[in-house]
Amino acid sequence: MADDPDVPDFEVPVGLFQDLEDLKVTVASLKAQFKALREGADGGAGEAFADDDADAGEEPEEDAAQDDDEAQYPPFILLLDSPEYDDxxxxLIEWVEGVLVPGYLAEPSSDARWCHLWFDHSVAVARLHALWLAWQELTDPVSCGYTGPSTWHRDHLDPCLAQLRSSTGPFAGCTKGEHQIGHRMPGIVPSAWSQPED
Structure with missing residues (x-):
């Protein structure tokens, strides 16, 4: 081991190795983001990137072949049609009922509403789907390191639940035992400008 140039002669703290692993994950994530931005660029910019790749000794055709092999992420749920939407x-229902409800939702109250038929509320479906997509990404240590779950709680879970469970959220008309999808819209507010003349 003393002859190995990669092994330092001094004692390295364990935390340093964890920091290095986090940095590796961050660099891999940034590379993936750059690659996605590069592929989404306009034709002129894409040609310049392709020239740069060729200069660097990379084959653009190989990149395209690798992209086909990469996993495709699901699009936003409200943009899907049946049967993709249903699937x-x-x-999403399995995740909400299996993870979110038992782990994070306390008993509903007037200050923290919840509807057991949440999947009938399109706003709730949209928000919970976005929360679920973030959960899938941020609980994978390969893509986000060890801080992903903390980021998910702070940036995604807390704001989502605050919006869903607020008194003006999608469950505002739902009380214990009752469920309303089409909540009453406010009527026309009388205006001083439209008062009938005497």
Whole structure:
């Protein structure tokens, strides 16, 4: 081991290795983001990037072949049509009922509402689907390191639940035992400008 140039002669703290692993994950994530931005660039910019790749000794055709092999992420649920929507909703229901409800939702109250038929509220479906997509990404240590779950709680879970469970959220008309999808819209507010003349 003393002859190995990669092994330092001094004692390295364990935390340093964890920091290095986090940095590696961050660099890999940034590379993936750059690659996605590069592929989404206009034709002129894309040609310049392709020239840069060729200069660097990389084959652009190989990159395209690798992209086909990469996993495709699901699009936003409200943009899906049946049967894709139904499949995505079924998976979302499993996650909400299996992870979110037992782990994070306390008993509903007037200050923290919840509807057991949440999947009938399109706003709730949209927000919970976005929360679920973030959970899938941020609980994978390969893509986000060890801080992903903390980021998910702070940036995604807390704001989402605050919006869903607020008194003006999508469950505002739902009380214990009752469920309303089409909540009453406010009527026309009388205006001083439209008062009938005497």
């Amino acid at each position: 995505e909703l079924r998976a």
